[in-house]
Amino acid sequence: MSADVFDLTIIGAGPSGLFATFYAGLRQMKTKVIDALEEPGGQVAVLYPEKYIFDVPGYSKILAKDLVKCLIDQAFQYHAVVVLGERVTTLHKADGVFELGTDKGTKHYSKAILIAAGVGAFSPNRLEAKGAVDYEGRGVYYFVKDKSIFRDKNLLIVGGGDSAVDWALNIKDIAKKITLVHRRDVFRAHEGSVDELMKSNVDIRLFYEVKSVTGDGNKVTQAVVFDNRTKVETALDVDAVLVNIGFRADLGPIKDWGLQIDGREIRVNGKMETNIPGVYVAGDIAGPLDGVKLNLIATGYAQAALAVNVAKAYVDPNSKIFPGHSSEMKK
Ligand SMILES: Cc1cc2nc3c(=O)[nH]c(=O)nc-3n(C[C@H](O)[C@H](O)[C@H](O)COP(=O)(O)OP(=O)(O)OC[C@H]3O[C@@H](n4cnc5c(N)ncnc54)[C@H](O)[C@@H]3O)c2cc1C
Secondary structure (H helix, E strand, O other): OOOOEEEEEEEEEHHHHHHHHHHHHHOOOOOEEEOOOOOOOOOHHHHHHOOEEEOOOOOOOOEEHHHHHHHHHHHHHHOOEEEOOEEEEEEEEEEOOOEEHHHHHHHEEEEEEEOOOOOOOOEEEEOOOOOOOOOOOOOOOOOOOHHHOOOOOEEEEEOHHHHHHHHHHHHOOOOOOEEEEEEEOOOOHHHHHHHHHHHHOOEEEEEEEEEEEEEOOOOEEEEEEEOOOOOOOOEEEEOOOEOOOOEEEEEEHHHHHHOOOOOOOOEEEOOOOOOOOOEEHHHHHEEOOOOOOOOOHHHHHHHHHHHHHHHHHHHOOOOOOOOOOOOOOOO
C-alpha cells in the first residue's frame, strides 16, 4: 500500500480526542486526528465557548474557549497531523490496516482507530433564505478562517449567540459596516459581550430574519431582511453574509460500521475496546458495558488515556500498556 499509514487515527477533536492526540504523541505513535468541523474543540468550542467550567481537573474554573486553547497546545506538541472539515463516513479493514473514507472523498489509513465522536459530527445550521445555497463560499459563510476578507466590506451577520456577537465585535473595526440581524430580542450570548455590542457601531436589527440573498452570479451584492412581526422588508447592500445560527450533531454513518451500538453509544469494555479489534472509543460516545456513564470532560480524558495506551500495545505488542510517568520521560 503506497498511502501513508498512521499508528492511530482519532475521529473527533473534542476534549477527549484532543487529549488522546496528546497521549498518542507521548507514546510516540504516528497520529492523525480528523474532525468534521473547521475548528477543534467539539461541544466545548461550538456550544458553550463563553461559559466557565468548574470541574476540569487542575482548574478551579476555566473559560471553555481557554480550555480548548490549552488542549490544542498540549495535543499538537508532538506534531500530530490534523484534518479539519472532513467527516468520516466509512470504516473498513483490509490486510490488517483500517481504511477511513470521508465526505470529501479522501481516504485515511491507520493500524488502530480511536472513535471520540461525542454526540456526533457537528455541522452548522444552514440559512434557509432564497439564494443562500447558491452563494455559499462566495459571500455566504458559516465559518471565519480569515477575518481580513471582511476588511472594508458591508457585512451582514445572522444570529444571536456567542459566535454571532463575538464575530461582530471582532470584525467591527475592520469592516466598512456591520449589520446584525437576530430573530428575537433576547441574545444567547455572554451578557458582557451583548453589552459591548449594544454600545458599538454595529447596526442591530432585532426581530429580523433574512428572506433572500442575491448577487451578480459571482459574489453577493444584496440581502433582503424582514421584520418578523410586521413582515416589512428592507434591502441591504452587502458584500458578505456570515451565518452563526447554531450547529446540529449527527452520529450518521457510524451506525453502519459494524460496531455494537446502543442508542447513541458504542459499547466498550474496561479497556475501551469495541467488538472490532483495533477500534477503541473514548468520551461521550462510549457506552461502558459494565460501569457508570458520565458525559463529562474529565471522564473523557481518563477514557482517552486508557484507550490510547491499550491501542499502543495493540499496534506494538512489545510495548507495555502502562506509559510510565510523563514527569520522568524525556521530551
Ligand atoms: C451546554 C453544555 C455545558 C457543559 N458543561 C460541562 C461542564 O461544566 N463540565 C463537563 O465536564 N462537561 C460539560 N459538558 C459536557 C462536555 O462538553 C462533553 O462531555 C464533552 O464535550 C465530550 O467530549 P468528547 O470529545 O467526547 O465529544 P465532543 O465534544 O462532542 O466532540 C466530538 C467531536 O467529534 C466530531 N465528530 C463526530 N463524528 C465525526 C465523524 N464521523 N467524522 C469527523 N468528526 C466527527 C464532532 O464534530 C466533534 O467535534 C457540557 C455540555 C454542554 C452541551
